[in-house]
Amino acid sequence: MASQPSQDRVFLIRGMDCPECARSIEKGLFRLEGVDACNLAFTTEKLRVSGSVTETEIVGRVKELGFEAIAETSSEGPAEDRAPRGFLRYLLERRDGRLTLAGGLLILPGLIWTELLGRELFWIDILSLGALVVAGLPVAQSALRTVWKAREININVLMSVAALGAVVIGVYTEAGMVMVLFSLGEAMEGYTASRARSSIRSLMTVTPQIATQLSSVDGGPIQQIRRPVAQLGIGDRILVRPGERIPMDGLVVEGVSEVNQAPITGEGALIDKKPDDHVFAGTINGTGSLELRVSKAFDDTLLSRMIRLVEKAQEQRAPSQRFVDRFARIYTPAVVLIALLVALLPPLLLDLPFWNPSDHANGWLYRGLALLVIACPCALVLSTPVTIISAISNGARSGVLFKGGAALEELSRIRGVAFDKTGTLTQGDPSVVHVRAADCAREGDDDCEECDELVALASAVQRRSEHPLAKAMVTKSVERGVQTRYPEAARVTAMMGKGVVGSVEGRLVQVGSHKYFDESIPHLDDHCAQAGEAACQGQTPVFISSEGTYLGYVSLSDKVRESSRDALRMLRALGLKTLVMLTGDSVQTASRVAEDVGLTEYRAELLPAEKVRFVEDMERRFGSVAMVGDGINDAPALAKATVGIAVGGAAGGTDQALETADIALMSDDLRLLPFALRLSRAAMRTIQFNVGISIGIKLVFLVVLVMGLGTMWMAVLADAGTALLVTLNGMRLLRRPSLDSAALHPRS
Numbered sequence: 064m065a066s067q068p069s070q071d072r073v074f075l076i077r078g079m080d081c082p083e084c085a086r087s088i089e090k091g092l093f094r095l096e097g098v099d100a101c102n103l104a105f106t107t108e109k110l111r112v113s114g115s116v117t118e119t120e121i122v123g124r125v126k127e128l129g130f131e132a133i134a135e136t137s138s139e140g141p142a143e144d145r146a147p148r149g150f151l152r153y154l155l156e157r158r159d160g161r162l163t164l165a166g167g168l169l170i171l172p173g174l175i176w177t178e179l180l181g182r183e184l185f186w187i188d189i190l191s192l193g194a195l196v197v198a199g200l201p202v203a204q205s206a207l208r209t210v211w212k213a214r215e216i217n218i219n220v221l222m223s224v225a226a227l228g229a230v231v232i233g234v235y236t237e238a239g240m241v242m243v244l245f246s247l248g249e250a251m252e253g254y255t256a257s258r259a260r261s262s263i264r265s266l267m268t269v270t271p272q273i274a275t276q277l278s279s280v281d282g283g284p285i286q287q288i289r290r291p292v293a294q295l296g297i298g299d300r301i302l303v304r305p306g307e308r309i310p311m312d313g314l315v316v317e318g319v320s321e322v323n324q325a326p327i328t329g330e331g332a333l334i335d336k337k338p339d340d341h342v343f344a345g346t347i348n349g350t351g352s353l354e355l356r357v358s359k360a361f362d363d364t365l366l367s368r369m370i371r372l373v374e375k376a377q378e379q380r381a382p383s384q385r386f387v388d389r390f391a392r393i394y395t396p397a398v399v400l401i402a403l404l405v406a407l408l409p410p411l412l413l414d415l416p417f418w419n420p421s422d423h424a425n426g427w428l429y430r431g432l433a434l435l436v437i438a439c440p441c442a443l444v445l446s447t448p449v450t451i452i453s454a455i456s457n458g459a460r461s462g463v464l465f466k467g468g469a470a471l472e473e474l475s476r477i478r479g480v481a482f483d484k485t486g487t488l489t490q491g492d493p494s495v496v497h498v499r500a501a502d503c504a505r506e507g508d509d510d511c512e513e514c515d516e517l518v519a520l521a522s523a524v525q526r527r528s529e530h531p532l533a534k535a536m537v538t539k540s541v542e543r544g545v546q547t548r549y550p551e552a553a554r555v556t557a558m559m560g561k562g563v564v565g566s567v568e569g570r571l572v573q574v575g576s577h578k579y580f581d582e583s584i585p586h587l588d589d590h591c592a593q594a595g596e597a598a599c600q601g602q603t604p605v606f607i608s609s610e611g612t613y614l615g616y617v618s619l620s621d622k623v624r625e626s627s628r629d630a631l632r633m634l635r636a637l638g639l640k641t642l643v644m645l646t647g648d649s650v651q652t653a654s655r656v657a658e659d660v661g662l663t664e665y666r667a668e669l670l671p672a673e674k675v676r677f678v679e680d681m682e683r684r685f686g687s688v689a690m691v692g693d694g695i696n697d698a699p700a701l702a703k704a705t706v707g708i709a710v711g712g713a714a715g716g717t718d719q720a721l722e723t724a725d726i727a728l729m730s731d732d733l734r735l736l737p738f739a740l741r742l743s744r745a746a747m748r749t750i751q752f753n754v755g756i757s758i759g760i761k762l763v764f765l766v767v768l769v770m771g772l773g774t775m776w777m778a779v780l781a782d783a784g785t786a787l788l789v790t791l792n793g794m795r796l797l798r799r800p801s802l803d804s805a806a807l808h809p810r811s
C-alpha cells in the first residue's frame with residue numbers, strides 16, 4: 064500500500080455508553096497500522112487521530128468495534144443535536160435498547176418467583192435463560208469484538224463470563240437478572256450522557272447563519288441581500304435590525320443601539336453601542352438599527368473562538384481525572400485477580416465448598432463470579448469528566464472561559480491573587496485631566512499654545528503605542544485639534560514599564576513615568592512637586608522631553624471600577640487573605656488606588672520582569688497563586704502564575720490574552736472572579752464526593768460478596784445506581800450559580 068502523508072483527522076463517535084467504550088476504541092484504533100496518536104473524549108464524542116491511516120480504515124475499524132464514526136468534514140457531518148426525549152423512547156429507538164426491554168419482560172417472572180419468593184419452577188428458568196440470551200446478545204457481541212480487535216478484556220467480557228458461570232452453576236434467574244440489569248444500566252448511562260452532552264452543547268449559543276448584506280451592484284442604489292455568513296468577508300457592510308442577533312463581529316458604522324452581550328460575557332446589562340464601537344457575533348441587538356462593517360471572518364469571531372477553546376478544554380484531562388484513569392486501569396485486573404483467588408484458594412486450602420448446589424451463595428465459585436461483576440470502574444471513570452465539563456460549560460455561559468480541567472482544578476486551590484492595576488482594577492480607560500508645559504505662558508491654566516504644543520508632540524509618539532495612557536493622550540490631541548501638527552513618530556520603541564520613545568521630525572521625544580525622569584532627565588522642581596500631589600490623588604503623571612530637554616507633563620486619571628471593590632470583598636469572604644495589586648505606576652498613585660479599591664497590599668514601580676519575580680515569590684510563600692491582568696503588558700506574569708487570568712475578552716482585552724491565559728473573563732467585571740472560584744471549588748467538592756462514593760460502594764460490595772452475603776444482581780444494581788448518581792451529581796454544576804447571582808447579574 065502506498066504510504067499516505069500523516070494527517071490529523073477529527074470524527075464524531077456515536078454509540079458510546081461509558082468512558083470504558085472510549086478507551087476500547089482508542090486501543091482498537093491504535094492497533095491499526097499508520098496510527099501515530101489517537102484521543103477520544105467520551106464527553107464530547109470527539110475522536111482525533113493523527114497518522115497516515117486513511118479515513119475509511121478508521122471508520123471501518125470503529126464499526127468493527129461496534130460504534131459509528133462520522134468524519135467531521137463529511138457532508139452528513141455532525142447533525143444537529145438530537146436530545147433524547149424520554150428514556151423509554153431512547154430504549155425503543157435502539158436495537159440494544161429493544162433487546163434490553165424484551166429481556167426485562169422475560170426476567171420479571173423469575174425476579175418475583177425465584178429471587179423474591181425463593182421458589183423454583185422449570186418454565187421460569189427457561190424464561191430467565193431467554194432473558195439472558197436476549198439482553199446478553201449485544202453484550203456478548205461487543206465482548207467478542209473487543210477481545211478480537213482491541214485484544215482487551217473489558218467489562219462486557221467480564222459480564223459475559225460471570226453470566227455464563229452463573230448458568231453453569233445453575234442459577235438461571237440470577238444470570239438473567241445480571242445481564243438485564245447490566246444492559247439497563249449501560250443504556251441509562253448512555254441516555255444521561257447524551258442528555259448531558261446536548262445540554263452542554265446548547266449552552267453555546269448558535270449564531271445566525273444568514274446576514275443582511277448592504278451592497279450596491281455596479282454603483283447602483285444600495286440593496287439588502289440575505290446571505291449566508293460564510294460568504295461574507297472582512298469589510299463587508301451588514302445591517303442588523305432591532306431585536307436581531309448580531310451575525311458577525313464588526314464595527315458599528317452607523318446607528319446607535321444597546322446590545323445584550325450576555326451570550327459572551329454572561330452579563331445581562333445592556334451595553335450602549337455607537338459608531339466605532341465593536342459588536343460581537345451572537346450578542347443581541349436592542350432597539351436601534353445598526354449598520355456594521357464586518358471585522359472578522361465567520362469562523363474567527365470571538366464567539367466561535369470561545370466555542371473552540373471550550374471544546375478543546377473539555378477534551379483535556381484534569382490531573383484528578385488522570386488519577387482516576389490510572390486507578391481504573393489497575394482496578395479491573397486487580398479485581399479479576401481477587402475473583403480468581405476467591406474462587407480457588409478457600410476450596411483448595413481450607414477445604415471449603417467450591418460449588419454448593421443446595422446453597423449457591425455459599426459456594427466459592429459463585430463468590431468469585433460475583434466479584435467479576437463489580438470489576439468495572441464505570442461509575443469511577445464517569446465521576447470526574449462529567450463534573451468538569453459541566454463546570455466548564457457553566458463558566459462559558461456565564462462569561463468565564465476555563466481553558467481546561469487543569470485550570471479549573473488549580474483555581475480551586477489558589478491561596479492568593481495578584482492584580483494588575485490598569486485595566487484590571489481600574490477601568491483602563493484613562494483620560495488626560497491636566498496639561499503643564501514647562502514654558503506654560505498662563506500659570507495654572509493649561510489652555511495655552513505651549514500646552515497645545517506639548518500635547519501635539521507627545522501624541523505624535525503615542526499614536527504608535529498600544530498603552531492605555533497613550534490612547535488617552537491621542538484623544539486629548541484630537542480634542543485640542545492638534546493631532547495633525549506632527550507626523551506619526553518614527554522608530555517608536557516601548558521602554559517596558561517606563562514609557563515610550565520615538566523620533567518626531569528628527570527630534571528624539573521621550574514620554575515616560577515620573578520615576579524614569581527622576582532617574583534620567585532633569586525637570587522643574589515645582590512640576591515635580593505638583594506631579595507628586597496629583598499622584599497622591601490617584602492620578603498618573605506622564606513626563607515629556609525632547610532631545611533630553613524637559614518639556615512638561617500631563618496628568619491622567621483612570622477611574623476605579625465599582626465592581627472591583629465588590630469583587631475583592633467577595634474574594635476575602637471566600638477566604639483569600641492575600642490580595643495584592645501590582646503596578647508599574649508610582650507609589651503614590653498605587654497607594655491611593657489601593658485604598659480606593661479596598662486593598663491593603665500593593666507593589667508599585669514594578670517593571671514587567673519584576674512583576675514576574677513577585678508572582679514567583681508569592682508562589683513560594685503561598686503555593687498556588689492567580690495573577691489577574693488585561694494581558695497588555697502582564698503576559699509574562701500571567702504565564703508565570705499558577706493560574707493566569709485575563710480580563711475583558713469582549714471589552715478591549717487583547718486577543719493574545721484570550722489565547723494564552725489559563726482562564727479568561729469575558730467581561731471586565733471582576734466579580735466574575737469570585738464566581739469562578741466558587742464554581743471551581745464546587746466542582747472539586749463534587750469530584751471528591753463522586754470518587755469517594757464510587758470507590759466506597761465498590762469496597763462495600765467487595766466485602767459483602769466475598770462474605771457470601773449479597774447476590775450478583777444486587778452488585779450490578781448498585782453499580783448502575785452509582786454511575787447514575789455521579790453523572791447527575793456532576794451535571795448539577797451546569798446550573799446557574801446559586802449564590803450571589805443577583806450581584807453578578809443585576810438585571811437578569
Ligand code: ADP
Nearest residue numbers: 485528530533560561562563575576646647648
Ligand atoms: P501598569 O502596571 O499599570 O500596567 P505599565 O507597566 O504599563 O503600568 O507602565 C508603568 C508606567 O510607565 C506607567 O504608569 C507610565 O508612567 C509609564 N508608561 C509606560 N508606557 C507608557 C506610555 N506609552 N506612555 C506614557 N507612559 C508610559
Ligand code: MG
Nearest residue numbers: 483485695696
Ligand atoms: Mg497593564
